[in-house]
Amino acid sequence: MAGETTRPGPHRVRVASYNIRKGVGLDRRRDPLRILRVLGEIDADIVALQEADRRFGLRESVLPQVLIENHTDYEAVPLDVQTDSMGWHGNAILVKKGIAIEAHDIIHIPCLEPRGVVTATLSVRGRSLAVFGMHLDLSGLWRTRQARAIADLAAEARIDHPTVLMGDLNEWRGSAGTFREFGRHFEILDCGPSFHAARPVGRLDRIMHCERLMAKDCGVHRSALASRASDHLPVWADFAFA
Numbered sequence: 001m002a003g004e005t006t007r008p009g010p011h012r013v014r015v016a017s018y019n020i021r022k023g024v025g026l027d028r029r030r031d032p033l034r035i036l037r038v039l040g041e042i043d044a045d046i047v048a049l050q051e052a053d054r055r056f057g058l059r060e061s062v063l064p065q066v067l068i069e070n071h072t073d074y075e076a077v078p079l080d081v082q083t084d085s086m087g088w089h090g091n092a093i094l095v096k097k098g099i100a101i102e103a104h105d106i107i108h109i110p111c112l113e114p115r116g117v118v119t120a121t122l123s124v125r126g127r128s129l130a131v132f133g134m135h136l137d138l139s140g141l142w143r144t145r146q147a148r149a150i151a152d153l154a155a156e157a158r159i160d161h162p163t164v165l166m167g168d169l170n171e172w173r174g175s176a177g178t179f180r181e182f183g184r185h186f187e188i189l190d191c192g193p194s195f196h197a198a199r200p201v202g203r204l205d206r207i208m209h210c211e212r213l214m215a216k217d218c219g220v221h222r223s224a225l226a227s228r229a230s231d232h233l234p235v236w237a238d239f240a241f242a
Contacts (some may be wrong), residue, residue, distance in 0.1 A: 012238045014215060015125050016036065016044035017205050018168035019135070019232035022051050023062035024199060026228045028241045032063045034229045036071050042236055045096050045124060047074070048133030048166045049124040051177075052092040053085045061086035073097050077104050077120045089116035091133045092168070099124055107153060112137055117150055123162060127241050130157040134167035136159075139223050143170060144177035162212035162241055168232065169206050182208055191235035192220040197227050205235045213239040 002152045018039070023030045039047060061076075063086060068074055068175045076086050077093040078101075088106040095101065098124035107117040117134045132154050140149040150165065157163050165186060171178045182188055186208040193200035200220065209215060219235035226233055 005127060011125070012240050013046070013129065014042075014044040014236060014238050015046045015048070015104070015164055015166060015207060016042050016221070016234050016235035016236040017048045017133070017168070017207060019050040019168045019205060020062070020141050021095060021230040021232065022054060025230060028054060030062065031229070032067055033071065034225065035063060036067060038223070038226045038229050038234065039072060039074070039094070039220070041223055041225065041233055044236055046129075046131055047091045047094040048118075048121065048131065049087065049094065050133070050135040050148075050168045051090045052087045053090050054126045056204060059085050059090075068094075077118070078102055079104060079106055079118060081106060081177070088118050089114050089135070091116060091118045091135055093118055093131060093133050102128060102235075107150070110142065110144045112139050115146065118155060118158070127153070128161045128224070130161040130163040132157075132163070132165040132167075134165070136169050136171070137165070138170055140176065140178075144181060147178045147181035151181050151185050158210040158212065160187070163210045164213060164239070165208040166235075168204055170204055171206075172202055172204070174203075186210055188214055189218045189237055190197065191218045191237065194220050194233040194235050195231065197229075197231050197233050200233060205232060207218050207237045209237075209239065214242050216240055
């Protein structure tokens, strides 16, 4: 399913993944408020962001805290890594207010260029949910190594909690080692092509889940605003707890 989304029922949880390209849209303007408006259109309970921090210098968040507080119902999972950054190597997790953050962590993964994974255990409508957010390497060899490391850690997490993984996998080929590694433990949803936002052909952005979650719907959010806010379109999925 593509296009604008409708709010899921009260017994479901909606997650989304969005590479926000450091807030720079196709018009080459950095507009964090535009990104937040796109998130408002999707209305997910939990959002994994990629490229949420500037790359150089202080690596401060591209989404100012004051804008998040004044224009959304979200709060960032505190990763306690760097004062001015929202995430870890650009990866961040936003949750709707009212969702309790039970635990959070950062994960070092094998990499050719700076990469990392963020994870949190959240209490959603009385149920615990483990979430992993990621942005994988441009190199296929390193992507496969990263997928193996992340999948093994997430497989341990699913013993105690329903688990969902999402992010920009940077993987163009459906038969790639990246998907084989994740597919050993998790169902990989095909939300649809999300890159490039102007003419989507690449299924780079993915959502994956364990057997303790039932996928009810998924898609790419392709509104007029989302089509120019970043070079990626957001992907989303609705789940029910098994």
